[in-house]
Amino acid sequence: MTVLLYDRDAYMTDFIASVFSCEPIKYSGKDAFDIVLDETAFFPEQGGQDSDSGTITPLSSCDDNTSADPGQAVNVLHVSIKAGIIHHICDKPISEGTRVKGDICWEQRFDRMQQHSGEHLVSGTVHRFFGADNVGFHLSAREVTLDFNTTFEEKDIAFIEDTVNRAIYENFETHIFFPSDEELKTLDYRSKKELTGQVRIVEYPGYDMCACCAPHVKRTGEIGSIRIVAAEHFKGGTRMWIECGKRSLISARTQLSDARAISRITSAKISEIVPAVEKISDALKDARFKLVKFERDSILALADEIRAEQNPILWIDACDQDNLRLGVNTLVSGTDGYCSAFCGNDNDGYRFIIASSSKDCRELANKMKTRFEIRGGGSPDMVQGTIKATRGDIAVFYTEVGID
Template identity: 30%
Template sequence: MTEKLYYKDSYIKECEGQIVQVLKEENKVLAVLNRTPFYPEGGGQPSDTGYINGVRVKHVFEKDNLIYHEVDGVLECGNVLCSVDFERRFDFMQQHSGEHIVSGIIYKLFKGNNKGFHLGEDYITMDIDMYPFTNDMIDTLEEEVNKAIYKNVPFKTYIVDNEGLEKVNARKKFHVDGDIRIVEVDDIDCCPCCGTHLSRTGEIGIIKILKVEKYKGMSRLYLKCGNRAYKDYKHKHNVINTLNKCFSTDEYNLLKSIGNQQEQLNNLKKQLNDLKNKLAMEEVSKLINAADNKFIFKRYAEESFEEIRTIGEILSEKNYILVLASEIDKKLLFINNSELKISCGKVFKEHIKKFNGKGGGRDSMAQGAFENLSELEGFYSFLCEMVKRCM
């Protein structure tokens, strides 16, 4: 059995220990120590990382009361010095301790139960067995959670057996065989837990709920605690300051300024689309007047494929075969609205790869794209000659 020093002192950074076994499994090197400061993955909390005698510890897990340290290097049995990546450890302690506060207050306020908890590298998720979780509920929850932090009350941990568990006022009730570890925060939360925690709530600093979404009939909450919340605020504050400068306003009038500019942009887009449609109609008239034998072939040097599609959509209502190409986008449009028995999609399927093109479509219309202009020109010429032979 490995002695778990992180339960005696969750702030432990270094310790001396002894490697009692080194294993190699599936290209992994695993070291077993008589005592360890490294928390193994479990209870929704990732494992610690750090070093054993300068060799990197990248993952830690527990099996059959032994704790295995997966390392990037060679280790031998004997005395060693262990050092924990404490910045990572303290971050996880802030997140896990914050999760207890949030879970406890959700239960007190709304009788919601935490059915799933995941401590990721960027944020926490919690699955609460109730839906919906409204904005008003989030506001109330955040206010009460941060009040609990400022009370700066201690986190208590202790071990009980199943008989003792019956006397514990835990929000989670279940039966266990053997001893179980309890984490309690006075008048806030009490439940079984195997993770590492802070000494007092004040060390969490702040908790911010980022968003809520529906998940399997429950509410999934995304949140950040402590330094993660501070960094998130810092980033968003910088974004807002940049937007304030762009819109020549402050954060209190920023949304209004963005809304006004969005309205102006939408009006300009509408005017631009109207103008493009007008120009497309004029181009259609020119193409029809110049058309010969019910087919229209044309390559455009500067017009985009989007503009060509607009022309094609207008012409597709008339009895023509069209081959229109955008040289700037290296794309081509093939439309058959005539009486000729030519399947545009079939032609593309059988021939476009010969010109290193990609694309396809249905009987009446197909479109393709090419890597370079010469390939576009080759397929364009092929289609034009094929249509002429069919006339």
């Protein structure tokens, strides 16, 4: 069993240990080395939390010249735990028996301590006030998600956020202890799985008590602050995204910068950007409505001009699909031949609709498919899709099949 130094001191950033074993392995398809130490401060991936990263540096040379040299830092790529043994997956080997210095990436560790301790306060608060359980937890560099077996209203989310931030302002101590089996039976604590062996209890008095093996902040004030940035329905319950400490600060800074940019674009004060954006959105909807109406009138006028032809073809630069269909329907009302409409340009290709009151449009589409790159399909009355071709090539094709 590896001695778990992080278990007793989450603030230990470096430590001295001996290499117990070093085995070559493959990690993410590359050559790597599985190094086991007699003791370690590296937290392994477990309970939904990613492992620590950092370096292990040999302090002494050894006979084996395949090992990293003294002073040459070896990168720890991943850390796992199996049957009480911690495995450090490293990019270089270090010989068995070598004395080493381990350095964990403290910035990453402290960030995770903030997120993880915040998770306790949120889960404990949800348990206490809503009687629901945390049934899933994921903590990575990208996001922190908590899954609960209940749903919340918006006011509940605000209440949880306020309650947890109050616990942070109170700045009380995290109480970590190892109760005896007898004592454990008397405790009302949260646990995500059946526990065996000595149980480590993490208590935030008045807020949470949970069996947990991960590193936590010493006092709640170190969490800094917490924001519940999203909450969505998930598997009959709720998935919640939280941000604590520096993560919360960085994302709030980014959001403020975005708000300032919108303020500049809309010439509105930050406090008034929402109505300003709504005004622009309404104006856009109005403009779009007028544009679609203008398109429709133009297409109907064009269709009216050629609807007496036997096989009329409508060419449009850009228009709404409904208007294109309306144009084709107008053509169909004037002839029993093939009525075609193409919308687009020679560079990007065209959307097309072909309709007829008496002919099988799929026959024409199948002929087109032998000549051009076409996507789409339809019925004998109407086919529609996209075509990669120039207007000139399509016109030549129509002439060749005798429907120009």
